[in-house]
Structure formats: structure tokens, C-alpha cells
Amino acid sequence: MVAQLQTPKLNLTHSLPYTVEGLVQVFTGPHRCFFTSVMAGALRIAGQGAPVLAVQFLKGGINQGHQHPMRLGQNLDWVRCDLPRCIENADLDELETRAIEQLWQYVQNTVREGRYALVILDELSLAVNLGLIPEAEVMALIDSKPHHLDLIFTGPSMPQRILDVADQITEIRRSQGQ
Secondary structure (H helix, E strand, C coil), rough: CCCCCCCCCCCCCCCCCCCCCCCCCEEECCCCHHHHHHHHHHHHHHCCCCEEEEECCCCCCCCCCCCEEEEEEEEEEEEECCCCCCCCCCCCHHHHHHHHHHHHHHHHHHHHHCCCCEEECCCCHHHHHHCCCCCHHHHHHHCCCCCCEEEEEECCCCCHHHHCCCCCEEECCCCCCC
């Protein structure tokens, strides 16, 4: 049994002498293995009291979608696409296409609202490269994000335009000894 603790709210009577600017971070490499390490960091940040949203565009599940987020602790919302399967290619039917479009619209609205301190878009590069999410809309999302918000994008073959505006790029590769 896990106890839920109430996170105390800070009531600062003074403002900080500086503002913290959110970063755009990219985790990329030739294979798909980013989510575990990114989620470990997300759990750490959520455990410190900051709200986190993790979104998986290409992973489906029963009763998923932005209407049914999984909640890990008090501060981490995890959303998958409202699909009964995982997406491997761009061969989608109308319902699947609509589900990805709805999730992308939800992400754009949520980011612009600024409710979260960190938003993770898992396998974003695959969704862009498959033509499921327009690269120009990702660039517009980056330009319009609230100043405090950190964005993390993951996936192999990240589009160069996204890499060009990223504040931090982590390239994960396999060691030569394996």
C-alpha cells in the first residue's frame, strides 16, 4: 500500500530575484530506448512537487487518451493516444488519425496554458517523420511555450530544425563493445 502525502504549498511573501527559463531538451539516437531514463527524471521532478506531463503519441492502450490520463503520484500525468494498438508506420485508418490529431491538439493547448513545469513528448520525432504531426506546428509550439516550461522531445532521427533550436541535445548510442 502506498500512502498519498499532501504536498505543502509554498507561500512566499517575496519574489525571486531571477526567473528560470525553461529549456527545450532532445533525447535522440539511432534506436528507441529513451523513455526509461526520461521518465526517471520526470519522477524525480514530480517528486519535488513540480507538475509533469508525459505524452506518448504512438503507444496505445485500453481506455487511454487525454481524457483518461494515468496518474503516477500527485504530480505526474501520463497520457497515451486513444488507440487499441501501437503505431509502427503511417498506415492509419480515420479513427487512428483522428486520435493522434486530438492528442496533438490537447498537447498544444496544455503547453500554452502553462499548467505543467515539464512536458515530455515521447517519440515525437517518429510522429513528425511519419507525417502524423506537422514539423511546423512543433516549431510553433516551441516558440509559444511559457518561459518557465521545460520541453523534452525524444525519438530517433530528430528533425534538424528541432535540433537547431534545442537548448540541450542528448545523443544516446550503443557502445562499440557490444
